[in-house]
Amino acid sequence: MPEEIVLAPDEAPKKLENFLKKRFPVGYVRKLFRKSGIRLNGKHPKPDEVVRAGDRIVFYIPFETSAAPPRPGKAVARVEIIFEDNSLLILDKPAGLAVHGGSGISFGVIERLRHARPEAAFLELVHRLDRDTSGALVIAKKRSALTGLHAQLRDGAIDKRYYVLVRGKWRDALRAVELSLTSYVTGDGERRVRVDSAGRLARTIFRRVKVWPQADPPVALLEAELETGRTHQIRVHLTHLGFPLAGDDKYGDFAWNKALARQGLKRMFLHAHRIRFTHPVDGREIVVEAPLPPDLTAFVARLDAADG
Numbered sequence: 477m478p479e480e481i482v483l484a485p486d487e488a489p490k491k492l493e494n495f496l497k498k499r500f501p502v503g504y505v506r507k508l509f510r511k512s513g514i515r516l517n518g519k520h521p522k523p524d525e526v527v528r529a530g531d532r533i534v535f536y537i538p539f540e541t542s543a544a545p546p547r548p549g550k551a552v553a554r555v556e557i558i559f560e561d562n563s564l565l566i567l568d569k570p571a572g573l574a575v576h577g578g579s580g581i582s583f584g585v586i587e588r589l590r591h592a593r594p595e596a597a598f599l600e601l602v603h604r605l606d607r608d609t610s611g612a613l614v615i616a617k618k619r620s621a622l623t624g625l626h627a628q629l630r631d632g633a634i635d636k637r638y639y640v641l642v643r644g645k646w647r648d649a650l651r652a653v654e655l656s657l658t659s660y661v662t663g664d665g666e667r668r669v670r671v672d673s674a675g676r677l678a679r680t681i682f683r684r685v686k687v688w689p690q691a692d693p694p695v696a697l698l699e700a701e702l703e704t705g706r707t708h709q710i711r712v713h714l715t716h717l718g719f720p721l722a723g724d725d726k727y728g729d730f731a732w733n734k735a736l737a738r739q740g741l742k743r744m745f746l747h748a749h750r751i752r753f754t755h756p757v758d759g760r761e762i763v764v765e766a767p768l769p770p771d772l773t774a775f776v777a778r779l780d781a782a783d784g
Contacts, residue, residue: 515534669708
């Protein structure tokens with residue numbers, strides 16, 4: 477049975493070959509084109525064809541891996557289900573687990589879920605979370621649910637909130653940030669994002685949750701609301717403002733990250749704690765929360781203890 481990917485609404489235009497190489501081994505990508513095992517919106521594509529949000533990619537050559545698949549049920553045991561009905565599944569994804577396979581990762585969340593539920597006719601990611609980001613991740617169990625939620629994403633109708641811990645004396649109770657972003661590739665081939673007036677507009681609303689001004693260095697816990705869904709938006713906005721995200725190994729303060737690791741924070745403090753949307757099938761308002769995981773909760777408690 478052919479596999480299919482529908483590009484997320486926040487996906488920036490890029491060459492098809494580059495898009496695929498971010499998700500699958502190079503050898504598999506070359507095989508797809510060499511044996512005409514791929515369709516883009518129903519047509520035979522060329523490697524340099526540009527793909528955009530909403531495009532459909534269908535694979536007629538299965539991606540096989542020599543790695544042992546997870547045991548049935550293992551994915552559900554490791555990843556808590558926080559909401560499920562006939563159309564949707566919302567998981568509390570732990571940090572360190574990729575949402576899909578590729579780039580040296582044989583099985584991500586979606587592959588593990590499909591393996592754990594072989595009877596499921598349809599399971600697709602509605603959106604993505606970075607591998608090091610924890611929290612609420614929405615999976616569609618029906619195509620109608622997928623297309624309906626993608627439409628809400630395009631219209632900015634899905635409310636996504638994150639908890640972040642930053643370095644610095646954050647004073648504003650509420651701060652709306654509008655800074656355009658553009659992506660680029662580093663000399664070693666890694667994708668990065670930077671603030672660029674010629675890029676795509678990105679808007680984040682930050683709300684102050686708690687501050688520790690006497691800590692060394694001062695830190696603040698914020699809630700970040702995404703009004704757009706650009707790649708690495710929260711992380712780049714914060715760094716540009718001078719408030720690097722704790723544990724951010726791409727845009728953060730690397731010396732501070734090392735100090736945090738010695739204090740027990742060994743990951744990026746970025747957690748998708750709440751998502752609100754209209755159910756794409758029955759029209760209900762859905763609000764789901766993923767509690768702050770134990771490692772982040774413990775670090776906040778450590779800050780409180782040190783603050784006296």
